[in-house]
Amino acid sequence: MHTDKIRITHQREVILETLKAVKTHPTADELYDMVRRQLPRISLATVYRNLEWMSEQGIVKKIEVGGRQKRFDGNIMPHYHIRCVECGKVDDVECDFLVAANQIPDTINGYRVLGHSMELQGICPDCNLKKVSS
Amino acid sequence: MHTDKIRITHQREVILETLKAVKTHPTADELYDMVRRQLPRISLATVYRNLEWMSEQGIVKKIEVGGRQKRFDGNIMPHYHIRCVECGKVDDVECDFLVAANQIPDTINGYRVLGHSMELQGICPDCNLKKVSS
DNA sequence: TTATTTGCAAAAACTTTGCTGATAA
DNA sequence: TTATCAGCAAAGTTTTTGCAAATAA
Numbered sequence: 001m002h003t004d005k006i007r008i009t010h011q012r013e014v015i016l017e018t019l020k021a022v023k024t025h026p027t028a029d030e031l032y033d034m035v036r037r038q039l040p041r042i043s044l045a046t047v048y049r050n051l052e053w054m055s056e057q058g059i060v061k062k063i064e065v066g067g068r069q070k071r072f073d074g075n076i077m078p079h080y081h082i083r084c085v086e087c088g089k090v091d092d093v094e095c096d097f098l099v100a101a102n103q104i105p106d107t108i109n110g111y112r113v114l115g116h117s118m119e120l121q122g123i124c125p126d127c128n129l130k131k132v133s134s
Numbered sequence: 135m136h137t138d139k140i141r142i143t144h145q146r147e148v149i150l151e152t153l154k155a156v157k158t159h160p161t162a163d164e165l166y167d168m169v170r171r172q173l174p175r176i177s178l179a180t181v182y183r184n185l186e187w188m189s190e191q192g193i194v195k196k197i198e199v200g201g202r203q204k205r206f207d208g209n210i211m212p213h214y215h216i217r218c219v220e221c222g223k224v225d226d227v228e229c230d231f232l233v234a235a236n237q238i239p240d241t242i243n244g245y246r247v248l249g250h251s252m253e254l255q256g257i258c259p260d261c262n263l264k265k266v267s268s
Numbered sequence: 269t270t271a272t273t274t275g276c277a278a279a280a281a282c283t284t285t286g287c288t289g290a291t292a293a
Numbered sequence: 294t295t296a297t298c299a300g301c302a303a304a305g306t307t308t309t310t311g312c313a314a315a316t317a318a
Contacts, residue, residue: 029282122248
């Protein structure tokens with residue numbers, strides 16, 4: 001993907017606005033469904049291409065965690081996530097108690113360290129209810 | 135998958151031995167290639183089914199991190215990983231400096247917390263070399 | 269003996285890509 | 294005007310599933 005001249009297309013704007021507007025961490029096809037309400041003719045490929053491109057640009061963040069599908073986050077401030085192992089939903093976590101990120105060396109096992117991510121796994125309130133009532 | 139009567143099949147033994155024997159964190163198809171040297175007629179579906187089943191049983195661990203494919207770890211002791219963003223390789227990390235796991239509450243945002251995982255992202259020595267020399 | 273597991277092939281799920289027409293600048 | 298981008302469809306990649314034959318117990 002060239003970076004010579006970047007265009008602000010309508011699709012690109014709507015995808016970004018939509019992602020920024022939600023506090024969830026949608027997959028490409030979830031975002032596609034949301035965006036389609038404004039742009040009924042948009043294609044899933046465009047959503048994929050733009051999410052990939054925006055995460056390369058650092059405009060959004062590709063969530064590097066478990067689960068089947070990739071998820072995206074409009075919040076690029078450092079923070080961690082908790083994922084429901086039943087339904088796959090991902091929420092933000094307040095994490096004062098967790099990692100002292102500034103203690104992470106910039107070289108480990110010969111790797112040049114670029115970043116880190118932390119995922120808690122759990123069962124969300126909704127899925128907890130379903131399990132209790134079944 | 136029923137759990138009424140569990141059979142110790144030859145395939146299951148070889149898959150587990152092979153995974154335990156390596157210090158890498160192979161994907162299903164990497165493990166398939168390794169196992170096939172001993173069991174040339176085994177199918178990839180069997181590898182997938184058994185890895186899934188063994189991770190449900192807690193015999194092995196499915197690595198909940200980024201990257202395209204799922205990876206599996208024969209080491210079920212708690213530890214963290216570093217993944218090369220260039221080639222996808224995953225190594226273990228010594229992590230005294232990282233998370234105080236016992237500080238993680240067992241309820242967060244209404245989620246019942248089951249576990250956590252941490253991934254560092256970086257560039258491995260091999261890929262670093264390739265980048266320097268190109 | 270018989271219920272579980274395998275191998276195979278097909279399908280499903282998710283993501284990327286090639287191409288042509290549309291469009292931002 | 295024109296190089297970038299979108300839409301569409303097709304292909305690629307990874308994982309799961311149905312079913313008949315094989316097999317562990």
